[in-house]
Amino acid sequence: MTRPTGRSGPTRRAVLKGGAAMAGAAAFPAPFVHAQDPVTLRYLSTAVNQSPAIAEKASEELGINIEYIAVNTDEVARRVITQPNSFDLVDTEYFALPNLVPSGNMKGMDAKRIDRIGDLASVIASGTVEGEAVGWDGTAPHEVLYLGDQTATSFAGEPTDWITLIPTTYNADTLGIRPDLIDKDITSWASLLDPDFAGKSAILNIPSIGIMDAAMALEARGDISYGDKGNMTREEIDFTIEKLIEAKRDGQFRAFWSNFQESVNLMASGEVVIQSMWSPAVTAVRTQGIPCIYQPLDEGYRAWASGFGLPRTIDGRKEDAAYEFINWFLSGWAGAHLSKQGYYPAVLETAKEYMEPYEWAYWYEGEAAEEDIYAPDGRLLEEAGAVRDGGSYAERMGSVACWNAVMDENEYMVRKWNEFIAA
Amino acid sequence: MSDTADTIAETRGNRVSARARRASRREGHGAAPYLQAAPMALVFLVFFLLPLAATIVVSFWQYTQYSIEPAFTAQNYGEVFGGCLARLPDLCTTFETYLSTLKFGVIVWACTLTLGFTVAYFLAFHVRSLKVQVIFFLLCTIPFWTSIVIRMISWIPLLGRNGLVNQALISMGVTDTPLEWLLYSDFAVVLALTHLYTLFMVVPIFNSLMRIDRSLIEAARDAGASDLQTLTAVIIPLARPGILIGSIFVLTVVLGDFLTIGIMGGQQIASVGKIIQTQMQFLQFPLAAANAVILLVAVLAGVWALLKLVDIRKEL
Numbered sequence: 001m002t003r004p005t006g007r008s009g010p011t012r013r014a015v016l017k018g019g020a021a022m023a024g025a026a027a028f029p030a031p032f033v034h035a036q037d038p039v040t041l042r043y044l045s046t047a048v049n050q051s052p053a054i055a056e057k058a059s060e061e062l063g064i065n066i067e068y069i070a071v072n073t074d075e076v077a078r079r080v081i082t083q084p085n086s087f088d089l090v091d092t093e094y095f096a097l098p099n100l101v102p103s104g105n106m107k108g109m110d111a112k113r114i115d116r117i118g119d120l121a122s123v124i125a126s127g128t129v130e131g132e133a134v135g136w137d138g139t140a141p142h143e144v145l146y147l148g149d150q151t152a153t154s155f156a157g158e159p160t161d162w163i164t165l166i167p168t169t170y171n172a173d174t175l176g177i178r179p180d181l182i183d184k185d186i187t188s189w190a191s192l193l194d195p196d197f198a199g200k201s202a203i204l205n206i207p208s209i210g211i212m213d214a215a216m217a218l219e220a221r222g223d224i225s226y227g228d229k230g231n232m233t234r235e236e237i238d239f240t241i242e243k244l245i246e247a248k249r250d251g252q253f254r255a256f257w258s259n260f261q262e263s264v265n266l267m268a269s270g271e272v273v274i275q276s277m278w279s280p281a282v283t284a285v286r287t288q289g290i291p292c293i294y295q296p297l298d299e300g301y302r303a304w305a306s307g308f309g310l311p312r313t314i315d316g317r318k319e320d321a322a323y324e325f326i327n328w329f330l331s332g333w334a335g336a337h338l339s340k341q342g343y344y345p346a347v348l349e350t351a352k353e354y355m356e357p358y359e360w361a362y363w364y365e366g367e368a369a370e371e372d373i374y375a376p377d378g379r380l381l382e383e384a385g386a387v388r389d390g391g392s393y394a395e396r397m398g399s400v401a402c403w404n405a406v407m408d409e410n411e412y413m414v415r416k417w418n419e420f421i422a423a
Numbered sequence: 424m425s426d427t428a429d430t431i432a433e434t435r436g437n438r439v440s441a442r443a444r445r446a447s448r449r450e451g452h453g454a455a456p457y458l459q460a461a462p463m464a465l466v467f468l469v470f471f472l473l474p475l476a477a478t479i480v481v482s483f484w485q486y487t488q489y490s491i492e493p494a495f496t497a498q499n500y501g502e503v504f505g506g507c508l509a510r511l512p513d514l515c516t517t518f519e520t521y522l523s524t525l526k527f528g529v530i531v532w533a534c535t536l537t538l539g540f541t542v543a544y545f546l547a548f549h550v551r552s553l554k555v556q557v558i559f560f561l562l563c564t565i566p567f568w569t570s571i572v573i574r575m576i577s578w579i580p581l582l583g584r585n586g587l588v589n590q591a592l593i594s595m596g597v598t599d600t601p602l603e604w605l606l607y608s609d610f611a612v613v614l615a616l617t618h619l620y621t622l623f624m625v626v627p628i629f630n631s632l633m634r635i636d637r638s639l640i641e642a643a644r645d646a647g648a649s650d651l652q653t654l655t656a657v658i659i660p661l662a663r664p665g666i667l668i669g670s671i672f673v674l675t676v677v678l679g680d681f682l683t684i685g686i687m688g689g690q691q692i693a694s695v696g697k698i699i700q701t702q703m704q705f706l707q708f709p710l711a712a713a714n715a716v717i718l719l720v721a722v723l724a725g726v727w728a729l730l731k732l733v734d735i736r737k738e739l
Contacts, residue, residue, distance in 0.1 A: 074704035081489055081706065099706065103489040199603055205690045207701065248691065255607045255689025270585050271606070410488060414705050415502070419516040422523070422693030 039321040040065040044080075045091035046073055048260065048280065049168065049306060053376060054334050062328055064321050072259075073206075080105055084311040088318050089325070091168050093306045095139040095208070095404040100309075101153055101164060107310045108150040108162030113323045116330045117163070119347045124167045124305055125159075129398040134303075138212065138230020138405030141167070141305045151312075165307030166326055167346035169338050172301030172396045176267060176277030180291045189213070189299050190220040191274060193243075198252050202266055202275035205256035207417035208406055211237070212302055213276040214244050216401065220299050230405030234412055241416040245423040256421075260284075267292055276302075279342045282389075287379060294389040300401030301390075307346075339363050340376045344393065366392030475719075482712035491708050499713035520693040521721065527612060527684065528677045528725075534617040535673050536666065539624025543665075544658075546625075547632035560629070563622055575615050575686050582606040582614075607689030615687045616677055623676070624669035631665025632658070667733045671726055678722050 038059070043050070047070040055066035069087055071079065077096045079086060084105035092100070100106050111117045122128045127142040136143070144155050147162040155164070177186055184196070192201055192213065204210040215229040218240060226236055247253065254272050257263045264284045266272040277294070285292040308326050310319070328334070335351030338344075340359065345351045352360050358370040366388060373382040390396045407413055485494040507515040514522065542563065550556045566574055581587050582605040589601040604610055635658065643653045659666075681696025690697075695718050702711035 074706075078706060099489045102487075207705070253689075253691060256691060258685075258690065265579070269580070269583050271583055406488070410705065411707065414701060414707065415505070415516075418520075418693070418698050418701060421691070421697065422516045422520045 038063045038065050039317055040067050041089050041318065041321055041325060042067050042069055042087045043089045043091065044069045044071065044076060044087035045306075046071065046076060049091045051337065051376075053337060054329075057333055057337075058325055058328060061333075062321075062324055064325055066325070080309075080311070085313040087311060088314055089322050090309045090311065091306055092165070092309060093304055093404060094141040094144055094165060095304070095406055097144040097155075097164055098139060098406050101144070101147070101155065104151070104153050105312045106164065107312050107314060108147040108152065108164065109166060109308075109310055109323075109326075110150070111161040111163050113327075114163070114166060114330070115327045116347050116350070119330075119349060120167065121170075121344070121346060121348055123303075123397045123400070124170065124307075124346065129400075130394055132398065134398060135300060135401040135403075137226075137228050137402035138302075140403045141165075141170070141307075165309045166330070167305055167307040168329070169343035169345065170303065170305030171279050171343055172303045172390070172400050173276065173278060174297055174301050174390070175274055175295050176263075176282045176285070177293050177295050178267060178270065178273040178291065179293050181270060181273040186274065186295050187298050188220045189216040189297050192217040192276070193221060193247050193252060194274075195250070195252070197274050198250065199254055200271075200273045201253055202255050202257055202263070202272040203253065204263075204276055205258045205421070207414050208410070209302075209404055210256070210276075211240060211413060211417065212402060212405065214240055216299055216302060218243055220297075229402045231407050232409065232413070234409055237407075237409060237413050237416050241420050244420050248420065248423055283342060283375075283381060287381070296390040296396070296399070300399040301396065302402050302404065303397070303400040304404040337376050340374075344397065348393070362386075362388060364393045366395060478712045478715055481709050482716050484709040484712075486707055486709045488706065491706075499709045500717075502710060503713050503717060516693075516698075517717075520695055520698060523692065524678055524684075524694050527609075527616065528674050530613050531616040531620065531677050532670060532673050534613065535621045535624045536670065538617065538621045539669060540628055540662070540666070542621070542625050543629035543632055543662075546629055547635075563625055566618070567622065571619060572682070572686075574619060575683055578611065578615055578618075578687065579606065582611060607687070607691065609688070609692070611687040612684050612692060615683050616680065619683065620673050620676055623672040624666075627668040627672070628662055628665040631662040635661045663733050664735055667729055667735060671729055674725055674729075675722050678725070679718065 041064060043055075043066050045068075050068040050070055055068065058064055058066055073093070073096075076090065076092045077099055080090055080092065080096075080100050081103045097106075122130075123134060124141045125145065127133055127136055127140050145164055146156040146158070146160045147164055148154070148156045148160060150162050152162065156162070175186065175189065175192060181200075182197075191197065192203065194201075203213050211232075212229055215226055215232070215236075218224050219226060219229070223243060224236070224239055226232060232240065255262075255266055257266055257275070260278060260281055263275065263277055263281045266275065267277070267281070267285045268288050268290050279294060282292050282294045308322075308329070310322060314322060330345075330347045330350065332347075332350035332352075332354045335345030335347060336354035339351050339355060340363070342363070348364070352364075355363070359373065361367040362369040362373055362382070369382055369384050369386050371384050372380055373386065375381050390399075481491065482499055483495050483497070485492045485496055485498070503517055504515065507518060546556055546559055550559060579586070583589070584601045584603065584606070586606070588605060592598050592602065639657055639661075640653060643657050648656065679696055681694045681700060684692050684694040685697055695714065699711045699714045699718070702708075702714065
């Protein structure tokens with residue numbers, strides 16, 4: 001067997017890498033397994049992270065089949081803890097790690113097998129952007145990125161060769177507003193609790209995230225100053241919930257939302273004019289032709305990050321394929337694909353190679369779009385001249401104030417949150 | 424292969440039922456009733472009793488953020504009722520939530536009963552031909568052709584701040600600012616629940632009404648009873664089993680509901696189901712199980728009280 005038969009994936013990938021590589025690939029046989037029997041990786045994550053285009057491209061270039069298992073955020077964690085053999089690759093948020101890693105169901109990833117381990121974005125690897133530390137309140141990814149050894153059930157304090165999650169996407173969240181229905185400047189998280197928007201604001205009914213948005217607002221209003229918003233003491237939780245109940249009784253909130261689509265509907269229908277929101281939800285409102293701004297605020301952003309992890313049970317060919325897929329994921333095409341939806345990828349340099357210069361300038365450098373900006377699926381996102389809300393990568397990620405988190409007092413917090421809902 | 428298996432199963436089935444028939448003929452009653460009940464009993468055992476037993480067992484376990492461990496502790500129950508005594512006369516979360524859920528239960532029960540009885544009465548006594556009855560009955564079930572979520576969500580564009588109802592009211596000059604309480608309010612929850620569950624009242628009440636011997640009504644009239652007297656003294660007492668069954672359906676469904684209350688209440692209204700869901704999201708399974716057991720006890724107590732009102736076995 002001197003030439004690859006069946007799938008010509010490896011050769012096609014080489015085309016993208018350049019002519020010289022292609023000549024090499026033609027002479028070099030593809031790995032035997034690909035030609036014979038493609039590996040299928042069961043990819044567990046929320047539906048938002050599962051782009052059919054990425055699966056298609058991976059199958060084309062690597063000969064690896066990606067079988068998406070779409071569940072909601074909580075179910076991802078539940079599956080990892082209860083059924084680690086039901087998937088081969090998990091894409092989950094860093095803030096879930098303090099729950100997942102102690103369960104012993106995650107397998108540390110060997111940094112030596114990740115080609116671009118040294119190129120990971122600094123905000124994930126060390127909590128810095130352009131050398132400056134961002135806010136580390138909550139579960140900052142660099143604090144939970146490393147394990148002492150492959151099967152460790154606690155985190156290593158310093159960089160090691162064993163990685164918990166290799167980043168897939170991350171972003172900075174802020175408030176979404178309807179500029180057409182609001183006639184003042186919004187510059188602070190405190191606006192979430194502004195009586196002018198009574199009956200027209202909303203927060204998430206996902207306790208761990210909702211309480212941090214509330215904390216951002218209360219701190220901005222000057223009610224309290226937290227030690228760590230992402231890891232409150234019982235007194236801080238009590239105070240926060242008490243203030244939330246007050247606001248609720250005063251009719252501040254129109255509704256709470258718990259999934260992407262609900263937040264889009266609340267905003268698009270005008271039921272709500274200001275609420276905590278996710279970036280793609282803002283895009284979804286805007287593509288309906290309704291003005292919606294992802295408003296940068298003085299106090300900074302609440303950030304989140306998601307990444308690939310391996311289950312304890314993976315080995316052999318599947319494990320090799322998982323590493324191969326992750327290396328491909330970091331090699332640029334997928335990063336560019338996600339960037340064009342407004343997410344940030346793990347390795348910026350490679351994503352840049354797969355983007356047009358005007359796209360890069362719009363998404364990463366905070367510059368006005370020279371041409372119309374299209375989503376990967378061909379929808380028009382912005383017309384020429386538009387500037388991304390919040391500006392450049394460095395401005396947005398550099399202004400992160402806190403990260404999504406699971407608190408030490410999580411259980412107490414959930415109980416108090418239920419009190420808030422019942423009040 | 425599967426053919427043979429089928430044949431074997433069939434002959435075995437025949438043999439069993441033949442034997443059962445012989446047995447029952449011999450003794451009048453024997454294994455046959457048990458065999459007949461067996462499939463249902465098995466389904467109940469596997470899909471109801473076992474999970475229920477598991478829930479009860481887990482409700483006494485301990486948990487951390489990432490694990491649950493076998494134990495025997497009442498801590499979870501303690502936590503559910505945490506602070507309930509200390510906070511009196513203010514209600515604790517659990518009582519407040521149950522009270523709110525119970526309030527919806529009662530209001531929705533009253534609404535569905537009134538509507539359901541009226542519809543069933545019309546179908547049973549005013550529609551003469553069986554064909555028309557069947558057609559009307561099918562019309563009642565049309566809302567059930569789509570999913571519960573769709574039926575609920577379709578209220579939102581109707582009742583919203585910029586929804587059809589508000590637009591109509593404003594254009595008619597009834598009000599100049601949109602009515603906010605139409606959506607994400609107690610009203611919206613009651614409306615949606617009534618809409619969803621009235622049929623559960625209609626069906627059993629209709630069934631009861633159809634069994635009423637028409638000559639009784641004629642007798643009442645001959646004895647000089649007015650229409651109202653006939654209704655309250657003859658028809659309603661005879662429709663009691665239907666009303667009761669409908670009430671059980673509606674109350675149990677409403678007490679366990681969290682989807683409707685969540686969506687129509689803008690998630691600002693608490694429900695026991697939502698609390699359980701939140702706890703499951705945070706992997707607090709034992710706590711959620713304890714809550715589920717308490718909810719079950721509460722619902723069973725309600726059903727028991729209803730059954731005390733009517734001896735349903737006798738009436739059926």
